[in-house]
Amino acid sequence: MRRTLRRSCAACARSKHSCDLGTPSCSRCLKRRVQCVYANEPLTATAAPAATDLARLSPTLAAGSHFASVDPFESYPQTRLPRDHVQRLIHSFLHKIAFQYYPLDLSPQTNPFLVSWWPIALGDPALFHVSLQTACLDEELLAQRGFHTSELLMADSVALLRRKVEDSSLAVQDGTMNSVITLATIEFGKGNTAVAAMHVDGVKRLVNLRGGINAVRQTSPLTARMVSWVSMLIAGQPQFETQDDAGVGHGIPPIPEWQRELPATLLTDAPELSSLDVRNDVGNVFLRLRHVFQATQQVPFSSTRLHDLACFVIHRLLLSVPKAEAQPSSPHTESVRYATVLYMFIIQGPTYFPHAVIFNQILNRLVGHLEEAQQIPDIHESLNVWFLSVGMVAAAGTPHYPWFVERAAVTAKSLLLGSWDDALAHIKNILWLGTTHVDDLFRPHWEVALAAASHPESPDLEGCVLPSVTGSGFI
Template identity: 25%
Template sequence: MQKTFHFVNGIGLNQRGKRESRRHVMMGKNAGKTIHRPSRLVKRDTSRCERVEAVMSIGAARDTKWDTPLDHATSSIRASSRVSASSFLNISFPVTLTRDYAEVISDSFYCNVALMQACNELFLRGGESSPIAMYYLSKSLAQVRERLESSDALSDATVCIVMSLVTQEQVRNQHAAARIHMDGLARMIELRGGLDSLEGSLPVLLKACKTDIMLALQYEETPRFVRNKMPQIRSLFQSKFKTVDFDSTLTSIQHNNIEPYLFEILGDIINVTSLFNDRQPSQEVDLFSFQEIFVSISYSLIEFDSMQDRKELSTTHASYHVGLTIFMMTFFLQYGRQRIMKFESITQRLRTVIERGLMDDKKDLMLWLMMMGGIWMLDDADVNWLAPKVRCLAQEMGLRSWDEVIIHIIKYPWIHDLHDEPGGIFWDRVHQLAERPVDLNL
């Protein structure tokens, strides 16, 4: 029997026509038979489906159960970026994110993220007029309030959050708000038993001291804490680094007529600079010792300032004090455009001392002070008044090159790896004035 094939045209058929067509096809050997074809849908990428479902679960958990500060940041992500994010989230969160899992992430995480987002809005976008920045800042304060009312009120995490609030208000130059947060921080540490109670959490302790120092220097107010570990640092360095001899340094310093307390601070700083300038592979200073040096010397400089009447302080002492203060701040802070926190009082004190001038036998000291000031104000608009004065002094001293300048200022606190490059940049700016007329009355 010859087999024939019939093609059924199903286009344009109504329901009855389609039913008749199916009946015709199922006649003969196909009658009553169910055709089982492997579905192509079964071969889909199940792992991809699981990833999508996991991401959807994460998004649903975030949107419905709690609000995070990341909502605004992720709302504008493009679809192409979401694919990459899905892969990342699948690795980071292999299980469905629920409230129980999220409790592993403490509330301090959300507060810190809110603070970071507020900083981004403040300094990268709309400034203080940004409603988004104010929103995240209010979220941060609400989180802090909740923590202060809980059993974690005096925990390390809460202390660090308050320190972050102090720093943010300093950057915004909100003195009153920064002082309120700093008073609260001091009270929290007092309730914990004072600074000594934080010895087991040394990073928190040193951060609290640094926050205290920055606020005291920025607004010229009395610090809340006192910490001086230089005696221990001296003993440690003398036993660890055989080339360091603090006692011999004090007797060899060629700086006369300096008040004893300031002289001791100067000796400590010169020893530290010698350690960094003559650094050997085996002479490595750990991070905590580095921070202890900054904290101890900075507190000593602040204490010296509180002990003196600035109006009666000699120009020599004032030059050393403001110069050493700026040195310590360049020792720990960024300079120029990298520094978003302003210290206008220190800049004004520097200008006052330089305009008072020094005796002819103190030209090296004045040159060092001017160069430290130039590094401190590098790329700032206020540095324009200083460059002509440096050029005039260099002409009086017969200095024409940067190498000649280094010879005169290296006897004062100066770290080559830290100060040579910005100092050279500032000197080049001074040297560019050589073709311009100079007013010696500046």
């Protein structure tokens, strides 16, 4: 007997009713207040135990010299690709792409692309095709033999997605938004910025239909995180508002640590800001962020919590950028703004896909404002060291790198900095997340600057190659 795939939940199948496949419950089960059970598997297949589903996601599944079937029940949507090719792409997505997209969590048991995204994709033909497409592009880029298969998957992805968007109940599903924002990253990676922007506009409309980005977060934190973050990277500026410091509003929420009561001494403990003309909105973000980082010295937070914090802080700071000449702002304010944004990008690292485009735009702005700010005397010593530290790490591999290193070398001489620990003492006075990973990102650049300070003839900074923090790759 030819095996077919279910297109309804168990309750709708028994009643022979059409099913909208809504998650976590279809509209019919929701109305009847009954449990909604959906497994996209052949009707002739026996039910697989939960342990089988876990094994399917385990990195130990494929063993030996031949590729092992990742799904003995073939419980995934049909495609136009041969079975072996689909199996290979599934394996690539589960074992490679999921961790490239979300390097913040390298555990197969908790990575959201495995425990949240993939189960949805198994029941959503559009998202399944889009997911295969990410793996296929990676495969084709390595092979350097053209993009025939990924273009076929793209055509099918768009056709399937168009059908979903035309149905109001399916259009607002998490899987639909996941599909649209992933297509946006693919088009952006190909250089099709206009098409990518069109997809971003589309997903913004879907988010609005759901009641805002925070409403989406209630059912799928991964979807909300990816949509808000990726849309910002593609557009070059935030596409969603943030909630206020108390967590009020429909926008991106602050993390719980952000909402803790600030100590009364917070402002008096920040002479580097009080002596400068820093705008209140930027100063508030900076001081709250410093307070959050200080709290993590006692109770470190997870990489996902850091991602949420970075998303909130970067959105908040970029949303308050003055509009041209209408709202003049001091160079110190803008230097604090853009250095803080870059610092959050640096300590988090690339997520979903490389952030090089927006990162370099912000770096260029920081350089311009620092050049202007340095014409004003009496900048706080530690703040200057922090600016140069962020700048060196951010500018690695760019023409701006020698500019930052040369100024860091001059500063090292004037402040008698003889080691990385001397520089770190100043950095900790300003803003610092104390982890081994962050330390390893900053230390090598100060070693270069200190070497330049101790040798006036100066090393060849143009030839000094330290790794970039913006990420690389297609998506």
